[in-house]
Amino acid sequence: MQIAIPIFPAFTALDAIGPYEVLQRLPEAEVVFCSEERGPIRTEQGMLAIVADRALSEVPEPDVVVVPGGSGTRHMLSPDDPYVRWIASVHEATTWTTSVCTGSTLLAAAGVLHGTDASTHWAARGLLDQLGAVSVPDRVVERGKVMTAAGVSSGIDMALRLAERIAGARVAEAIQLGIEYDPDPPFDSGSLEKASPEVLETCGVALAAEDGRAVEVHGLGGG
Amino acid sequence: MQIAIPIFPAFTALDAIGPYEVLQRLPEAEVVFCSEERGPIRTEQGMLAIVADRALSEVPEPDVVVVPGGSGTRHMLSPDDPYVRWIASVHEATTWTTSVCTGSTLLAAAGVLHGTDASTHWAARGLLDQLGAVSVPDRVVERGKVMTAAGVSSGIDMALRLAERIAGARVAEAIQLGIEYDPDPPFDSGSLEKASPEVLETCGVALAAEDGRAVEVHGLGGG
Numbered sequence: 139m140q141i142a143i144p145i146f147p148a149f150t151a152l153d154a155i156g157p158y159e160v161l162q163r164l165p166e167a168e169v170v171f172c173s174e175e176r177g178p179i180r181t182e183q184g185m186l187a188i189v190a191d192r193a194l195s196e197v198p199e200p201d202v203v204v205v206p207g208g209s210g211t212r213h214m215l216s217p218d219d220p221y222v223r224w225i226a227s228v229h230e231a232t233t234w235t236t237s238v239c240t241g242s243t244l245l246a247a248a249g250v251l252h253g254t255d256a257s258t259h260w261a262a263r264g265l266l267d268q269l270g271a272v273s274v275p276d277r278v279v280e281r282g283k284v285m286t287a288a289g290v291s292s293g294i295d296m297a298l299r300l301a302e303r304i305a306g307a308r309v310a311e312a313i314q315l316g317i318e319y320d321p322d323p324p325f326d327s328g329s330l331e332k333a334s335p336e337v338l339e340t341c342g343v344a345l346a347a348e349d350g351r352a353v354e355v356h357g358l359g360g361g
Numbered sequence: 362m363q364i365a366i367p368i369f370p371a372f373t374a375l376d377a378i379g380p381y382e383v384l385q386r387l388p389e390a391e392v393v394f395c396s397e398e399r400g401p402i403r404t405e406q407g408m409l410a411i412v413a414d415r416a417l418s419e420v421p422e423p424d425v426v427v428v429p430g431g432s433g434t435r436h437m438l439s440p441d442d443p444y445v446r447w448i449a450s451v452h453e454a455t456t457w458t459t460s461v462c463t464g465s466t467l468l469a470a471a472g473v474l475h476g477t478d479a480s481t482h483w484a485a486r487g488l489l490d491q492l493g494a495v496s497v498p499d500r501v502v503e504r505g506k507v508m509t510a511a512g513v514s515s516g517i518d519m520a521l522r523l524a525e526r527i528a529g530a531r532v533a534e535a536i537q538l539g540i541e542y543d544p545d546p547p548f549d550s551g552s553l554e555k556a557s558p559e560v561l562e563t564c565g566v567a568l569a570a571e572d573g574r575a576v577e578v579h580g581l582g583g584g
Contacts, residue, residue: 152382152540155409159375159513162408169408178401178412185385185392186378187412189401239541260541277545289541290382294514299547311550312563317375318462318483318512320551321544322500324522327534328543340535 139304141169142200142228144221145179148210151186152290153238157204160297163313164305172197174220182209194224201233202300206293207240207259215247215269222247234300236285238293245286246271254281259289260330261343291328294319362527364392365423365451367444368402371433374409375513376461380427383520386536387528395420397443405432417447424456425523429516430463430482438470438492445470457523459508461516468509469494477504482512483553484566514551517542 141161143154154171162169173179173190180187205225214221225248229235237245242258245251246269256271256279263273277288278296287296298319302310327333330343364384366377377394385392396402396413403410428448437444448471452458460468465481468474469492479494479502486496500511501519510519521542525533550556553566 150382151378155374155378158409159373162406171409183385186381186394187414189410189412191410277543278547289539291517291540291542291544295545295547302547307548308559308563311548311556311560314546314548314550315552315556315560315564316512317514318551319514319544319546320500320511320555321514321542321546322518323537323542323544324501324518324525325530325534325537327537328541329538332543333534333538336531337534337538340531341538 139164139167139202140200141167141202141204142197143169143171143204143206144194144224145171145173145188145190145206146210146214146221147179148182149179149206149208150239150290151181151188153206153208153241153293154188154204156291156293157238157297159317160294160301160313163316164301164309170197194220198228199231200228203228203232203235205237205241205244207238211240211243215243217247219247225250232283234283234285236296236300238287238296239289242266242271242286243269250284254284255279256286257288258286362387362390362425363423364390364425364427365420366392366394366427366429367417367447368394368396368411368413368429369433369437369444370402371405372402372429372431373462373513374404374411376429376431376464376516377411377427379514379516380461380520382540383517383524383536386539387524387532393420393423417443421451422454423451426451426455426458428460428464428467430461434463434466438466440470442470448473455506457506457508459519459523461510461519462512465489465494465509466492473507477507478502479509480511481509
């Protein structure tokens with residue numbers, strides 16, 4: 139089983155590495171990091187490079203695709219973008235096509251989410267709707283063979299669900315124990331609904347009065 | 362503020378990337394991945410390489426150190442190991458010296474944890490004790506300027522606590538919102554106490570009757 143994780147300039151590292159850490163533990167799984175060309179790809183702030191071991195063209199038929207997000211996605215939302223073209227192409231034969239955070243906007247640009255419920259980073263829900271999907275605030279959304287996750291850290295939850303679908307609950311639970319995923323955040327500020335007004339302000343979030351959606355984001359909160 | 366993350370062959374990616382994703386969002390933080398020599402360093406199964414942008418010798422005085430774990434640590438538990446020597450050296454002037462998973466065994470080998478309470482991956486508690494620390498089952502343990510976390514995914518919880526200590530609760534909570542860390546695992550199998558007997562068996566865990574510690578680990582459960 140080949141699991142492809144496409145990475146691109148200014149991707150968000152944890153979007154990719156959370157699912158990688160879960161899925162590489164599946165029996166007989168091969169995880170492949172790929173990009174337009176082979177080589178190191180830097181994350182948003184440039185402080186980290188992860189190596190793409192293959193070019194997209196060398197990964198024509200992955201069984202599972204996990205598309206991370208990041209600020210780089212904002213420049214890629216065109217059917218002609220090489221990553222978007224690759225997603226549209228490989229999606230035809232995948233067993234699972236998945237995304238984390240704003241990776242969902244790339245799935246949408248590739249036509250995978252037309253009229254479909256999907257999750258994304260809270261700051262990108264409006265954008266995802268503009269791209270033809272139906273954004274929902276759930277942490278993990280499964281529709282047919284498409285699974286989408288909310289922001290950044292939610293890829294770990296999604297990958298455990300995916301591991302269960304692929305290998306059964308016992309294996310998925312063993313992986314959860316292996317990565318000691320018994321989360322205990324020191325604060326309870328991980329969603330728009332739970333964060334305090336002061337924290338929203340620190341994140342530069344202004345909530346639209348009518349529906350509680352974030353309409354503006356700067357600073358620390360970017361996903 | 363310079364935050365150094367030393368990586369080595371057969372490290373566990375999420376141990377490093379969980380804290381990176383939190384700490385790189387701190388205002389004025391510079392996160393540096395370093396290794397014995399510059400270049401790509403592969404994780405345990407070889408399916409992922411992360412680039413060390415600096416040699417250890419080029420990072421002589423980091424403010425914060427985050428040491429990840431992984432199976433590679435088992436061959437490094439000597440005062441003469443270059444990573445252990447580097448940890449012992451930089452610890453003298455750090456503001457915070459921290460570890461995730463079996464990174465704690467490297468701290469112990471460097472003399473940082475002698476007689477000190479510390480956390481580690483559940484499968485390594487006995488080893489950590491043998492190295493002179495006092496292993497405790499808490500997810501995050503803070504003792505003076507030393508902070509240690511349990512297995513793999515716990516580095517995210519630790520890094521949020523560290524972010525609070527460095528920049529205050531409001532910034533740390535804003536980062537939590539930014540990475541949408543509102544965890545919702547599909548199972549409740551993330552600790553030895555919570556996992557079912559079947560899952561423990563799948564992980565190859567045999568529990569010592571007298572104290573409930575894992576005494577044997579193979580297969581999926583390795584950290």
